[in-house]
Amino acid sequence: MHFSDSLARGVASTGPGTLHARTVTGGIKVPPRTGLTVRFGRGERPDVDLGVGVDDLRVSRRHGQLTFRRRQWWLTNTGQQLLRLPRGRMVHGSSEPVPLAPGYTPLFVRGSGFREHLVELYVTGHDDQGPVSRRRADTVAPDRWPMDDDERLLLVVLGQRYLLCEEDPRPLSHGRAAEQLRYLRSEESWSGRKVEYRIEAVRRRLHGTGFPTR
Structure with missing residues (x-):
């Protein structure tokens, strides 16, 4: 069943499983009905x-689709370019x-050159009614981890290319970092x-604290 057909029948829902999808050109809210398919492109x-x-x-023109079955929305690539999900997961036509999962999922459609087009997806869970505006709420502070001055200097030297926002950055080699230190x-x-040795000691100390050591 196509989403447009479902709309014509007056189907509406804001319960668990409702799909909210949005791009720069508009947005839709889709009920969790078995066999329902939403196409984008x-x-x-x-x-x-x-x-x-x-x-x-x-x-x-039809780059992908989302189909509701087995109590979940399932993403399929029907286009010629890749779709990219969080953590670098790629979805292609043969995937x-x-x-x-319930909650927010950003989906990127590969385009011309370096262009990627964002499709924001949100699946309502059992304890919510969809995305809630939090414009007036306080901003959540970034995570911070305790380090002494030597550790901070060492990490800045190793990761200076990232801090300088260079294109395709890489950490300095241990030997090059030692020269600068x-x-x-x-x-x-x-x-x-x-x-x-010092980097490995920092990694071991921060392991289990939520710091992305890998």
């Missing part, structure tokens, strides 16, 4: 229910359908082996 209605990448010829702290003896 560059095309127009009735071919798609949600437009995405409407000015990008690399985006297929098995991917189930959406000897220049900055000429009174101390630094070697690549010592840098490696």
Whole structure:
């Protein structure tokens, strides 16, 4: 059953499993009804229910779809370009359908050049009624981890290319980091082996605290 057919029958729901989908061109709210399919892509209605990448010829007219079955929404790539999910997971035309978990899921459609088109997905859980506006709420502070001055300096030297927002950054090698540390702290003896040892000690200490050590 196509989503447009469901709308024509007056189906509506805000209970668990309701799908909220949004792009820069609009948004829809879809009830959790078995067999219901929502299509998205560059095309127009009735071919798609949600437009995405409407000015990008690399985006297929029907690029993907979400189907409700077995109490979940399942994502399928029906286009020619990849779909990207969180944690770098890629979905292509030969991939098995991917189930959406309750809550928020950003989905990126590959386009021309470096373009990626965002489709924001939200599946209502049992304890909520969909996305809630929090415009006046206090901003959640970023996570912070205790480090001494030496550890902080060591991490800044190793990760300076990330801090400088360079394109495709990489950490400095342990040997190169030791050279810079000897220049900055000429009174101390630094070697690549010592840098490696100190980094591993920091990793072990922060393990289990929520710090992304891998």
